[in-house]
Amino acid sequence: MNFDPRYSGRNFTSVGTRPIRPDGVDKVTGRARYGADFNMAGQLVGRVLRSPHAHATIRKIDTSKAEKLPGVKAVITAADLPDLTDGDAAMYDILDNCMARTKALYDGHAVAAVAAVDARTARQALKLIVVDYEVLPHVTDVDEAMKHHAPLINDAIFTEGLEEKPVKPSNVTKRSQFGHGDVHQGFGHADFVVERSFKTEQTHQGYIEPHACVASVSSDGTADLWVCTQGHFVYRQHCAQLLGMEASKLRVTSSEIGGGFGGKTHVWAEPVALALSRKAGRPVKLVMTRDEVFRASGPTSATSIDIRIGARKDGTITAAEATLRYSCGPYAGSWAEIGAMTAFACYKLDNVKTVGYEVLVNRPKTAAYRAPSAPMAAFAVESAVDELAKEIGMDPVEFRIRNAAQEGTRSSYGPVYGPIGIGPTLEAARSHPHMKAPLGPNQGRGMACGFWFNFGGQTCTDLNIGMDGSVSLAVGTVDVGGSRASLSLVAAEELGIAYEHVKAIVADTSSLGYNDMTDGSRGTFSSSMATISAARNAIKILRERAAQMWDISVDDVVWEKGHAVARGEKHGNLGKLSLKEIAAASGKTGGPIAGHSELVADGAGVSFATHICDIEVDPETGATRVIRYTVVQDAGKAVHPTYVEGQYQGGAAQGIGWALNEEYIYGKDGRLQNPGFLDYRIPVCSDLPMIDTQILEIPNPNHPYGVRGVGETSIVPPLAAIANAVSNAAGVRMTHIPMSPPRILAAIEAERGG
Amino acid sequence: MAGIAVSATINGDSVEYLCQPDETLLDVLRDRLGLTGAKEGCGTGDCGACSVILDNRLVCSCLVLGAEAEGRRVETVEGMAHGDKLHPLQQKFLEHAALQCGICTPGFLIAAKDLLAKNPDPTEEEIRFGLAGNLCRCTGYDKIVRAVQDAATVMKGA
Structure with a gap:
């Protein structure tokens, strides 16, 4: 049966509620098997x-x-x-x-x-x-690896993407470029230009398992x-x-x-x-x-990024340019390419150019880490955007709203946007009480935006109705953070039955057709689409069975709130048949009732977020404390809002660790000096405040319920939001992540002329 | 190599096992006794996923030798519920969605149980510092702290 994935506004019964997850008891009793x-x-x-x-x-x-x-x-x-x-x-x-x-x-x-x-x-x-x-000889630094005299890691690599094929091998595996317009001309129209270079160190996903x-x-x-x-x-x-x-x-x-985050x-x-x-x-x-x-295993890229942005006095950006160098470990990757695509995706730009270089280094193979490559690019761009707003004398939120991409904007990486959430998240941030809360001494406030593509991909789902009317839902996307709960809600919604009667499991590779990975924030987006499709296929059979039980045409049977209902005056005396009643009779009406779905979930709507944070900096030691943190993000439709909040909070916390403390430290011998949680310190409970969340729901037109992926975008803005807050608190622009106490202290002392 | 014979009380049950001198209590729980609720996230006492209570003291079971449990009482996550009735902390972790992947959850539950046993009415700050020995990478701790606050309220009223 043809499946229509388009959004249709509806009133939800199950979707949007917050029930306990089906795998929950096993996980709090130690019974769950990792x-x-x-x-x-x-x-x-x-x-x-x-x-x-x-x-x-x-x-x-x-x-x-x-x-x-x-x-x-x-x-x-x-x-x-x-x-x-x-x-x-x-x-x-x-x-x-x-x-x-x-x-x-x-x-x-x-x-x-x-x-x-x-x-x-x-x-x-x-x-x-x-x-x-x-x-x-080895090389572990991304900038060093690009120099002519750098040790070659693979002498069969010749840089791809150059106009002329190079004659010498290089540690740069690929150059990629995105953009439109004429940046040279655009900078000519600018009254203010900010130009800065930034670095970010390598971090690990840090899953506990x-x-x-x-x-x-x-x-x-x-x-x-x-x-x-x-x-x-x-x-x-x-x-x-x-x-x-x-x-x-x-x-x-x-x-x-036990956690993956891409790793x-x-x-x-x-x-x-x-x-x-x-x-x-x-x-x-x-x-x-x-x-x-x-x-x-892991980690993410270390990066070196140059940014140049120009704007008119009225706050309109006239040109934006970025050069991004991302470490790939010793194997070719496309990490800088993704960074180059995402860098300016939040903005409506007439003239934009981004160039990415993939760089080999003697470090572990770079792996995806939650919105891979986007946080570093956002750090550089959003830091420069903040600085530019300051030079123009505009409020940083107003400056971003003025330049925010809209429906119909041609994105910096090519496609034209449909309905998107960058403007609404900025407006929600502007009117959030956090923005007006007073700051104490040595405290600074920062905000930043973030973008992620989201992904759909190949998906296969089976929905089997038992003879007692309960429903087994077999999905092929691994549940990394509660998706069995959200997919059970979706099955319950579509069938019109209670959440408690649905049990979702992740099937093994021999029991279900191929599924792409749970990546690209696709788990709930794509598997909910396949679940809706499977449920609709099951409903078609349920209607046929009801028609058979009543001995009427299936065209006269509709599905309403978990029941087959006979339509038309001539069937006025037939009443209703519940899913349970139809299932109980299935052995006599044609056998088991099931719905299957195999599809490519296209149309994962792009995702935007705006984060606000307050940081206190100790000017004597460079130590920082996160005072307050707020996440505003578009979910399209939050299927299980508590787990959506959890994704927002978790991404923010990972971003806080990345921004302030986490980094791979290599010795001159090229060996990793901190391969443990004692010396690679991720945020602990006492490092963080409560993390406030605001869920916006701008329906994705390409999903029946309007769902967008929510898992990754939340890690994109924190590096920049925190850098802006620290820069405001310390009175000096921070350009190197993580902003560990020694780096902050050095920046403060350099500013003092010390 | 001959094993060391150990008698201990685990979750209220008398247990006897043989272990090697270099085996940790975590190895014994997981590999010899089939109690896999405690997890090994680091093996160096930095993540708290292997937390158990040893004679009323919260410990990382990866830093205790199996032989050291001789004559002592060990409480693990498997012993928290009474029959099919969950401990209030377990119930509140579920209600608040204080877990995403859940790998750190057994350690957090044990650490929180120990915290509330010693301080039944903790402030948010006391909870945050009390649980600072347990790493969670998914939640940002917000919902964990709220679940512990809520459980403390329920347990005080009980």
Whole structure:
């Protein structure tokens, strides 16, 4: 049946309420099973040996002593994961990242792995593996890596996207450009121009659950993988391809996931665990330590960004330009490209140009982190926008409202916007009581906007109606933060039954068709669309069954509030049939009743947010305190408002950590110096105030209920909002994230001329 | 290697187990006793996901050896509910949506239980500092603090 995804205004019964999530009790009683909570009979312990060098040729690996240690059942190196990628460069990079082939490219790069009867034996075995390294010069800083004399990380890389094909290899893998108009001319019309350079350091997603999996490969070539992931179908595809299996022979079950934020969209140790299991002939459990999580998974890009924005005296921006350099780790990526697309997306600009450079460095492979690449670009742009408003003498909110993109605006990255929420979030911020609250000494207020594309993607959902009238909903998007609750609400809404009668689960890869990952804020957006479609398909069958029970034409049966109703005067005596009554009779009317849906969820509406924060700076130490924080964001339609608030608050908190404290610190030897939560300190409870939220609902025209994704945008404005607040409090423009006490103190002292 | 024989009381039950001298209490709970409610987020005492109460003292079970539990009482998240009746903290965490991914939740519940046992009427600041040894990356702590405040009110009235 054709599915019409267009928004139609309606009064909601279930959607917009705040029931307890279906997986809640298991999670507060310790019963929920996460990646490391699963075991199989006869399982071995897997451990990975990692390079201590930032950059080194692997001359030879001698595993003979480790293999002879009693209790060791398998030792593998790159030789056990042969290259089956068949010219697919992106897959080859994934393979090489899982297990280094000829060179170790960062501190923490996997070079070998063992499976043994227990953890102690596995640890001992790692010590017996002898790797002969030839240490090479390394580079970890994004600007240094672009210089001519920088050590080359991959001499087969020639910069793409240049007008002329370069003759020399480079650490810059790609140049990309976006924009329209003529910036040169635009700057000619400007009365004020702000030009600044900014840097942001590398951060980790910081999920509390380390990567964990249990792999079991049988001698008949079939395999099971239990794993914490944001996308078990994608993990299946990648693992099957790297191991030379048919995808259907590998069943992947996603465990409960203890946080991902983009970091669990990439395979890391899973192909290694499968290779170990294949070699040992037994199940293998592989759990990363926190040290390994920091050194070898995640993180986001470190960046270096130049901004130039010009405006007329009346506050109209005439031109905007950005050059963005993003570190990718040792493999090609498109992180600067995304940054270049998002940088000016909040604004209506006649002349705009952004250029992105993807830069290889000897750091772990850059992974997606919640609205990947957008927060750094927003930090640079929104800092410059604030400064420009100040130079013109305009209120920073008014200045942004004057230049905000609207419906019909051609975005800085190309497409023309439909109905969007940037103007409304700014107006809500302007009239928010937070904006007028008095500030104390050494306190500053900052605000900033943020944009994220949102994504839809391939989605498949099954909705099965039991004979008792209860509903099982099987979805394929991993639930990272309460989506089973929101999808149950949507099924209940569409069918017209109570939320309590719907039970949503995340199905494994053998039980449901392919689903893209839970990324791009797509979980609730896309799976709710597929759930509505599946429910409508089920309703069609329910109507047919009711027509059969009444012996009338299905055209005379409509579905209202969970009941089949016979339409027309001639059926006036038929009353209603509930979903439960129709389900009870299903065995006699044609068998089980179910609705299925397979679709590509197009039309994920773009998302905007405005954040306001107050920061107190201690001018003697450079220490900061977050006094107050407010998030205003458009949700399209908040399906479960409490979990929408949770997404807003969580993104803000991650952004606060990024802005003020979190960073990867590398020594001169190219080794990560702070791979633990003690030295890489994420915000704790006593660091933060309550985080106020305001949900705006500007319906997405491309979703039946108007839903937009809400998960990622909330991390885009905080870096800039906090930088603006700190700059206002300290009286000096901050240009380097994180604004740790030493950086703030140095900036204050430089300003004082000290 | 011969194991060390240990007798302890876990969630009110007498338990006997053998463990190696280098095994942590967290390893014992998870791998020997099948109590996987306590989580290993770091293994270095920095994240609090493995929090348990050891003889009325809140500890990171990754920093306690399994052998050290000899003769002592251990309380884990699995022991918080009475039959099918949830502890008020568990109920309030659900009502306030004080969890998103839920991996830190067992540790927070144990730490909050310990906090309220020692300070039944904490201020917001006391809750924030009392729970500062537990990391949550999803919620920004707002709803966790509110859930603990609400649970404290309910428990005072009980």
